[in-house]
Amino acid sequence: MDKSQIKEFIAARVARELSHGDVVNLGIGLPTLIPKFLPAGIKVFLQAENGIIGAGVVNDDTRDQLHIVDAGGQPAIAAPGGSYIDSATSFGLIRGGHVDVTVLGALQVDAGGNLSNWIIPGKMVPGMGGAMDLVVGARKVIVAMEHTQKGNPKILRRCTLPLTAAHGVDLIVTEMGVIAVTEQGLELREINPEFSLDDIKAATAAPLKVTPALVSMR
Amino acid sequence: MPEIITAAAAAALIPDGATLMLGGFMGCGNAHRVIDALARSGKGNFTVISNDASMPGGPTGEEFYGTAKLIHNRQVGKLIATHVGLNPEVATQTNAGELELVLLPQGSFAEMIRAGGAGLGGVITPTGVGTLVEDNPFVERKIAIDHRDYLVMKPLQADVALIAGYYVDRCGNVWYKGTMRNFSSLMATAADTVIAEAVHIVEIGDILPENVVTPGIFVNYLVDGGIG
Numbered sequence: 001m002d003k004s005q006i007k008e009f010i011a012a013r014v015a016r017e018l019s020h021g022d023v024v025n026l027g028i029g030l031p032t033l034i035p036k037f038l039p040a041g042i043k044v045f046l047q048a049e050n051g052i053i054g055a056g057v058v059n060d061d062t063r064d065q066l067h068i069v070d071a072g073g074q075p076a077i078a079a080p081g082g083s084y085i086d087s088a089t090s091f092g093l094i095r096g097g098h099v100d101v102t103v104l105g106a107l108q109v110d111a112g113g114n115l116s117n118w119i120i121p122g123k124m125v126p127g128m129g130g131a132m133d134l135v136v137g138a139r140k141v142i143v144a145m146e147h148t149q150k151g152n153p154k155i156l157r158r159c160t161l162p163l164t165a166a167h168g169v170d171l172i173v174t175e176m177g178v179i180a181v182t183e184q185g186l187e188l189r190e191i192n193p194e195f196s197l198d199d200i201k202a203a204t205a206a207p208l209k210v211t212p213a214l215v216s217m218r
Numbered sequence: 219m220p221e222i223i224t225a226a227a228a229a230a231l232i233p234d235g236a237t238l239m240l241g242g243f244m245g246c247g248n249a250h251r252v253i254d255a256l257a258r259s260g261k262g263n264f265t266v267i268s269n270d271a272s273m274p275g276g277p278t279g280e281e282f283y284g285t286a287k288l289i290h291n292r293q294v295g296k297l298i299a300t301h302v303g304l305n306p307e308v309a310t311q312t313n314a315g316e317l318e319l320v321l322l323p324q325g326s327f328a329e330m331i332r333a334g335g336a337g338l339g340g341v342i343t344p345t346g347v348g349t350l351v352e353d354n355p356f357v358e359r360k361i362a363i364d365h366r367d368y369l370v371m372k373p374l375q376a377d378v379a380l381i382a383g384y385y386v387d388r389c390g391n392v393w394y395k396g397t398m399r400n401f402s403s404l405m406a407t408a409a410d411t412v413i414a415e416a417v418h419i420v421e422i423g424d425i426l427p428e429n430v431v432t433p434g435i436f437v438n439y440l441v442d443g444g445i446g
Contacts, residue, residue, distance in 0.1 A: 048397070049324065050243040050244075050246075050397050050400050051243075051397040051399065051400050052397060064395075064396060064446075065246070065277035066246065066277055066278075066445055066446045067246060067247075067384065067395040067396040067397070067398050067446055068246070068395070068396030068397050068398075069243065069244060069246040069396075069397055070397075071243075072244075073243070073244030073245065073246065073273065073304065076396075076397070077396075078396075084394075084396055084397055084399070085399075086328075086399050086400060086401070086402075086403045086404060086431075087243075087269070087324070087325075087327075087328040087400045087401050087404065088328040088329055088331075088332045088404055090325075090328075091324060091325030091328050091329065092325075094325060095325055095343065095344070095345065119350075124303075125302075125309060125312070125319075125321075126301060126302060126303025127270075127299060127300055127301035127302050127303060127321045128300065128301070128321060128323050128324070128351075129300050129301035129303075129324050130300070130323070130324040130325065131323075132323040132324075132325075132345045132346055132349065132351065133323050133324060133325035133326070133345045136344050136345045136347075137325075137344075137345070162349060162350045163348060163349045163350075164349065165345075165347075165348070165349065166347065166348030166349070167348075
């Protein structure tokens with residue numbers, strides 16, 4: 001798989017984690033690919049934390065970037081049935097447990113479900129934006145990312161970069177497999193048949209249990 | 219009734235070194251005309267409370283969009299924000315020691331502004347526990363309630379808030395289009411002086427009372443000619 005195929009493969013798998021009627025917040029980058037892979041009949045309310053519940057698809061008639069943007073600052077629109085809200089209401093939704101699922105990328109994620117994705121001290125200080133609130137508040141936190149960064153593991157025993165939140169992550173979906181964060185650590189639930197178990201363990205710098213019910217990731 | 223003034227007159231109300239709240243999210247909902255006038259004013263050393271530093275480029279085709287102009291002109295001495303990754307100038311000035319940057323989680327930031335306008339002594343939030351936020355100057359302390367840890371965040375207030383609405387009536391009642399409102403409806407409550415820029419100034423009654431988002435009692439000055 002090339003880079004874009006990897007991203008689509010991961011996005012398609014994450015899409016099947018979403019249920020009809022879920023309120024879903026998608027991070028920038030890879031997670032924004034997820035909606036096009038939603039199974040038929042599954043409709044979700046996409047939340048943009050800058051103030052949209054039920055974001056839809058922008059077309060030439062609705063494009064108004066001066067007044068309607070998403071959390072990446074790009075043109076956006078509330079679909080019929082959606083709404084526009086202020087930032088306090090938006091983050092009240094997030095912290096208050098009214099967002100069912102958030103999907104974010106990661107620089108690092110660890111065996112305790114800790115996530116680092118907002119700063120590389122001395123190199124990159126973009127800020128946390130809404131990520132800390134999302135990881136603390138969303139009912140289910142899914143990390144969707146490539147398994148390694150230039151061959152270096154991103155799934156670690158313990159994050160070395162500053163945390164976005166402690167113990168927030170529930171599920172990690174990569175091109176190699178699907179890993180659940182459990183009280184006993186990381187558990188591989190699905191494996192991409194293109195890889196062997198040894199491949200995945202070599203690319204993961206944390207203890208990885210394998211579920212007895214391991215199935216193929218598709 | 220708010221006084222209707224020009225963007226230049228609005229900028230003239232703002233002294234050097236003022237603490238400013240700038241409504242907007244990546245430029246959307248910025249009070250662009252007043253910010254333009256402020257960028258031309260030569261004044262500076264502002265403390266800016268704004269979600270972000272906007273970005274170069276943007277839908278107006280200008281070199282810098284909204285808040286980014288004040289950063290580029292080096293008129294900002296301190297920036298209190300949540301995300302500055304789309305404006306590389308912030309990192310440049312921060313690394314050179316020319317700009318003091320305080321980063322806050324976006325939900326805490328919103329609620330701290332709301333608290334500042336609502337007479338609350340702070341915000342108690344689980345966000346930021348176990349992270350670098352615990353060392354933030356706006357954290358009063360960490361507390362436990364029912365065995366869960368929280369950070370007590372101080373409120374935010376400002377001398378002047380610059381907000382933008384789509385329709386604003388002559389009483390100062392604001393209706394926002396799309397996602398313009400973001401932090402503006404909160405900031406309007408948390409500053410001593412509130413300047414609202416309108417895409418369209420409309421007559422009293424044109425905005426139904428139940429459609430008013432920011433009540434006009436919060437608005438001191440009105441500037442016509444917002445972009446859009």
